Amino acid sequence: MTTLDATRPLDTRPSADNYLTHSRGVLSWILTLDHKRIGVMYLVSVLASFLLGGVFALLVRTKLLFPGEVSWMSAEAYNHFFTLHGAVMVFLVIIPSIPAALGNFVLPIMLGAKDVAFPRLNLASYWLWLLGATCVVLSLLMGSFDTGWTFYTPYSTTTRFGGVVPVVTGAFILGFSSIFTGMNFIVTVHKLRPPGMTWFRMPLFLWALYSTALIQILATPVLAITLSLLAVERIFHIGIFDPAWGGDPVLFQHFFWFYSHPAVYIMIVPGMGIISEIISVHAHRHIFGYRFIAFSSIAIAFFSFLVWGHHMYTSGQSGLMNVVFSAITFSVAIPSAIKVFNWLATLYKGSISLTTPMLYALAFLFLFTIGGLTGLYLGTLNTDIHLHDTYFVVAHFHYVMMGSALIAMIGGMHHWWPKMTGRMYSEFWGRIGCTLVFIGFNLTFFTQFMLGSQGMPRRYYSYDQLPGMAEAFKTYHHISTGGSYIMALGFVITAIYLIHSLYRGKPAPANPWGGRSLEWQCPSPPPHDNFKVTPRVGDCYDFSVVRWDEASNGYIVDRSLDPELNPNAPKRKGHH
Amino acid sequence: MHALLNSLATAAPASGHTSFWLPRSGSTTAPNVDFMFMAITYVCYFFFVLVVVLMVAFVVRYRQKGTKLEFHEGASEHNTPLEVTWTVIPVIIVVAIFFGGFKGYLTLATPPANAYQIDVVAKQWSWTFKYPNGAISDDLVVPAGRPVKLVMRSDDVLHSLYIPDFRVKKDVVPARYNVLWFQSDTPTGKRADGTDDFHNLFCTEYCGKDHSRMNRKVIVKGEADFAMWEKDQAEWLIKIPKDELYFKAGPILYARCSSCHTLDGTPSTGPSWGPYNGLPAIWERTEKGLTKVNGKPLSELIGPGKEFEHAKGYIANSILQPNKHIVDGFAPGMPTFQGQLDDLGIDALVGFMQHLNEFDSKGKLKAAQPAK
Known part of the structure; x- marks a missing residue:
């Protein structure tokens, strides 16, 4: 590829040949090396798991x-259901949702690259995810776990239910899927940035995915080791954890939280990245x-490794450790604030x-603050x-x-939906869905603060x-359960209008929201190779060059106005 | 500042009253925890209102009409003094909160030297409290006005002892002794409706099927009352005449077995003491050697010259070394009662089994007084 005149607008005309139509047949999907198709397969799988976890x-x-x-x-059935809900939501939904589904789709395009650094590893990561998910299903058939x-x-x-070994095997495999994605993202960000895309030009979603990837490759192996030891103890009765x-x-508990606390940030940091994008766009x-x-x-990625002990204040670990972990824990509050x-x-x-994406971002601000x-x-x-x-x-x-990481993921899904599918969804129903989810969420979970503090x-x-x-607990539980039904209704409506948009939605313009980063400067849906020429990059957050274009019924980025790309451009207004 | 501290103190529940956020406060350390809780709550109110009001105000004021982007003068990309300010202020606040919690924790983590010690054994799904004079209790009865130290261990999986009214909690771990202390100054006494008042004690570490049923009462007694209770509790078995043991002590002791062994044949974690699977009730099937253990009938274990001379020996052994012989169809898992039941206790339980038909399915005596 050659770099042409930087001020020339990138070709954003919709084309019959895009990543969805580039090749056909089931095999062209399950053996694809295209990051966009892998992202879409991840998205469908994660949403299916979300449905399952939601039913639990x-x-x-x-x-x-x-x-x-x-x-x-x-x-006993109840114990199985809350366990399954937690395990499915954590390992199959939240951890892969943003990096592997949305990140896979968006990262190379946002960066201006053709694909991730290791497309085959990317596909392997998806297949490992499927294998891991299969183990979880298998565990349900082998007595489940509580x-x-x-x-x-x-x-x-010691529990008598036989699903423990299959499910930890599943989590072990899912861990490797997560490591592969993380490795891919780190190398992609280091090696595949096009001209002009310096570190401090990168959209903040990429910074977030990069930080997340660091945690993924450093923390996940510890989970793998811990779960292997657990399986070894359960099968061979070798004393590691059982007195x-x-x-x-x-x-x-130390081993588990050494992974699982950083994992909390594997879940939330990419969500924060999405919010930075949605709010500015x-x-x-x-x-x-x-x-x-x-x-x-x-900073969050770094501190996340030093605070695991705050899950164990009551475990009987030494008082000194409690004090040290408490002190470090507060340092994580600062970057979030x-x-x-x-x-x-x-x-x-x-x-x-x-x-709709902005409503989700505002909901995120409200919920994340709480x-x-x-x-x-x-x-x-x-x-x-x-x-x-x-x-x-x-x-x-x-x-x-959920209120932050998953709401950000759903907001991001709405933000990039036109790009991914080439279709617009109904804004009217989008707002109704978001409002119901927001109200239902608060009813469900705010009441639980009082339940707990009481x-x-x-x-x-x-x-x-x-x-x-x-009596008091019953009232709170009733409000909470009522809220969860409202939330479920919101998600059902969301699923309906999104699926409807695939068939009946208006064709999406290249840039429906007025975005400035590179993914809004390629057609919707993007072509197989993302960009016909390697794009030069300006300031991804300079919106003075964005204007409405009646002809395409969307926004366009007027590259000739960007002083970074065109030295003769008029001076920008309203910014300094 | 002083006014603020006062308002914090009044927002927290006074002893004996429940507030919107917190249950009544029943220990000497609870007010300190409540103070920190309410202080953080006011910090939360402030920042939450700040964030939401600004968010709504900006959205209303700067809402875009139509599709044309509007640019406002002075929309800066960064402002270092401002950003440093909103970094430094939260730092100061969290440092203050950390020290508040740290100070309170030092007290919680340090039992006074003169504390009255009670040993606690947790197991699936019961609590046992052992007193210095040998008394054993299912509920936690403690003296008022005196620090109490619980030395806790678990017989099986993790548990956690939590008394919300006292704001204390500690995990109970196998092969470890974890310590928790509190002091409650007010005897629990009676409620307005005449029933005995008490504080709740919960298990808060998930431990399996009956996790949510693993709760007990905490009863605080005045000094004299407590001394009397402790003495009675230690001697209650001795005071009962031998021939009344099975119906006076039996049902009380059976309460500790009831979470796993039913009396009417209903399946549960352990074999029912009543008739089940075509077998007669426990005493008859043991004496006749009908129960199958490790695939063989008990008659091979019980009898002259065999492992147990008499059926009673087998039952006593099953209570003290429960995992030595496992009844077919059940998994090992019963905790030992070694050190908790002496010979009198075992006599009472075996007597209870021998006279099972005199009790209802809950272990209550059917007639007012059994025929002698």
Whole structure:
């Protein structure tokens, strides 16, 4: 490829030959090396898993409408359902959702590259994901498991249900899928940036994916080791974690959280990257404090490795360790706070379109603020002692994992949907879906803060035996379950209008939102090779060169106005 | 500042009352935890309102009409003093919160030297509390006005002892002794409706099927009351005449077995003591050697010159070394009661089994007084 005149507009005309039509047949998909197709396959698989995990959640919530025993769900069945909900949502949905599904699709295009650095590794990662998911399904057939998604020993090494070994094998394999994606992204970002794309020109979503990839390749092997040891102990009774065979159960918790706390950031950091994109694109405003946001992603990635012990304040680890972990934990609060203030400042003096992706981004700001602030209670030593393993923790991590990471993922999906499918969805139904999800989410999870601070432990099948508390708990649980139904309705509506858009949606212009980064300067859907010529890159957040184009019914990036690309361009207005 | 601290103190629940956020406060360390809780809550209110108000205001003020982008003067790309400010202020706040929690935690983590020690054994799915004088209790009864130290261990998987009203919690781990302490100054006494008041005690570390049923009462007694209770509790078995043991002590002791062994043949974690699978009730099937253990009938284990001389020996052994012989169809998993049941206790339980027909399915005596 050659670099042509940088000011010439990139070719954004829709073409009959795009990545969806480039080749045909089932084999052309399952053996594809195209990052876009792999991203789409990941997206479909992740959404299917989300449906499954969601059904488990609704079963759990429905049981909790009734304080006591119910004939249609035994305590053991309940334990299986909350365990499956957690394991499916964490390992099959949230961890791969943004990097592997959206990141795969968007990263090379945003960067201006033809594909990721190792396309075959990318395909292998998807196949490993499928294999891992198969193991999870297999575990359901082999007696399932009731250990909680944390697999705490010695319960997990002694439970009579036979699904533990298959599911940890699945998580082990899924870990490698995640490592492959991470490795690919790191090399791609280092080696495949086109001319002009310096580190500090990269869209912030790429910084976020890069930070995430660092965590993925450094932390995930620890999970693999831990789960292997768990399986070895369960099969061969070699004492590692179970004191009955000479092991130490608290060691398992150290190992597990050494991965799983960084994993929390594997889930949320890419979500933060999406929010940086959505807010600046839909507010048509240069992102505020680019370097602070970029560095805060790296800072979070770094600190995430040093705070695992805050999951173990009550485990009996030494008091000194508790104090050290508490102190370091608070340092993670700072980069998160910085990001929130920067996003707010990006709204200031913007030109804000209240599109569906923007509504999701605003919902994220609202929910992440609650999720982040309630983390303060849990980092603080003496309040965490009261709140640990209660519903307060459940509420907190749902605000962060679902209210933030998943809402960002759904916002990102709406943001890039026209690019991925070449179709527009109904804005009207999009806003209704987002509103229902937002209201339902808050009803479901805000009530759980009160449940927890009042003392209701998590993972409880029944609560009728808690004298003096059962009545108040019942009211909160009813509101919470009602909220979960509203949320489910919102997601059903979302699924319907998105699927509808595939068949009946208006054709999408190349740049429906007024975006400035490179993916908005190639056709929707993108051609097989993304760009016909290697693009030169200007400032991805300079929206002064973006204008509405009646002919294409979308925005265009007028490259001749960009002083970075054209020295004769008129001086920009409104920016400095 | 002083006014703020006062308002924090009043927002937290006074002892005996539940607030919107927190249950009643029942220990000497709880007010400190509540203070930190409410202090953080006000920090949260402030930042939440700040973020949401600015967000809504900006969206309303700078909403784009139509498709034309509007550019406003002074929309800067960065502002270092501003960014440093909103980095430094949160740093100061979290450092303050950290120290508040740290100070409170030092107290929580350090049991006073004169604390009254109670040993705790947790197992699936029950708690046992052992007192210095040998008394054993299913509920946690503690003296008022005195620090109490719980030395805890688990017989099987992880558990966690949590008393919300006291704001204390600690995991109970096998092969480790974890310590937790508290002091409650107010005896629990009676409720308005005349029933005994108490604090809840929960298991908060997921431990399997009956995790949510693993809860107990915490009863705080005044000094004299407590001393009396402790003495009675240690001697209650001795005081019961031998021939009344099975119906006076049996049902009380059976309560510890009831989460796994039913009396009416209903399947559960362990073999029912009632008739099941065509076998008669426990005493009859053991005496006749009908139960199958490790694939063989018990008659091969019980009898003159065999492992057990008498059926009672087999039952006592099953209580003290439960995993030595496993009844067919069941998995090993019963905890040992070694050190918790002495000979009198075992006599009472075996007597209870021998007279099972005098009790209902919950272990309650059917008649007011059994025929002698």
